[in-house]
Amino acid sequence: MAELLVLQHLPLEGPGLIATCAAERGHTIRQLVLSSGAALPPDRVPGQILVVMGGPMGVGDLGNPAYPWLAAELELLRQRLDQQAPVLGICLGAQLLAAAAGGGAQPLLVGDPPRPLREVGWGAVTFTAPATREPVLAGLATSELVLHWHGDRIVLPPEAVLLASSLHCREQAFRIGQHAWGLQFHVEMEAAGIGAWLSEDADYVRGALGAEGAERIRDGADRWGEAVATSGRRLIHNLLAQLETALG
Numbered sequence: 001m002a003e004l005l006v007l008q009h010l011p012l013e014g015p016g017l018i019a020t021c022a023a024e025r026g027h028t029i030r031q032l033v034l035s036s037g038a039a040l041p042p043d044r045v046p047g048q049i050l051v052v053m054g055g056p057m058g059v060g061d062l063g064n065p066a067y068p069w070l071a072a073e074l075e076l077l078r079q080r081l082d083q084q085a086p087v088l089g090i091c092l093g094a095q096l097l098a099a100a101a102g103g104g105a106q107p108l109l110v111g112d113p114p115r116p117l118r119e120v121g122w123g124a125v126t127f128t129a130p131a132t133r134e135p136v137l138a139g140l141a142t143s144e145l146v147l148h149w150h151g152d153r154i155v156l157p158p159e160a161v162l163l164a165s166s167l168h169c170r171e172q173a174f175r176i177g178q179h180a181w182g183l184q185f186h187v188e189m190e191a192a193g194i195g196a197w198l199s200e201d202a203d204y205v206r207g208a209l210g211a212e213g214a215e216r217i218r219d220g221a222d223r224w225g226e227a228v229a230t231s232g233r234r235l236i237h238n239l240l241a242q243l244e245t246a247l248g
Contacts, residue, residue: 009055016188021236052093059105086246087180094182103157118151118208122220136238146185179246
């Protein structure tokens with residue numbers, strides 16, 4: 001049994017299905033909401049898996065006094081990578097993981113001339129490696145439908161292995177060594193959480209998808225939510241299995 005230490009950047013962006021799957025595997029879950037003043041752990045704890053969630057801030061906000069904990073969080077990730085401790089990053093967490101390893105994040109641009117894009121809503125990711133080589137992909141189709149919610153792209157560090165891409169964003173999933181994984185998309189989301197995001201982040205969704213964007217996402221949840229949750233649970237269990245192995 002391990003402890004999942006979940007770093008949240010907002011109360012609204014919790015572990016969702018990740019916590020559910022971890023509990024099914026007998027793990028305990030401890031959540032720290034950094035924006036509410038929770039203190040980062042000083043040292044690595046044996047038997048602990050670090051999970052870093054998403055948020056509206058970004059790697060470019062390092063040094064911003066509105067997020068005084070962001071630089072310390074990045075340093076914590078550097079330490080965990082140096083220790084080859086198990087880490088999973090989701091969206092912003094994946095971007096911070098990449099930055100801690102020498103990569104980073106930058107605005108997602110498409111077209112010629114390049115223009116900013118918010119990749120928001122339901123869309124496919126295509127896996128770039130076979131499950132025979134990457135066990136976290138076992139049991140998944142070549143492409144799977146996922147929920148996107150971001151306007152930045154990850155700049156992979158040299159040692160990262162790309163695992164998934166989407167039409168508009170190449171860096172959708174990666175691993176570093178055999179102890180750290182990052183996902184740009186939101187595998188953790190459940191129906192209630194999606195509804196809360198649509199309410200809280202209404203302007204962002206409208207800017208990405210137009211006036212009917214929220215309704216399109218709700219409709220997609222009704223159509224595909226169960227299938228997305230099934231593939232998402234499979235991926236999460238695969239990831240947890242690998243993270244457990246990395247505990248040593």
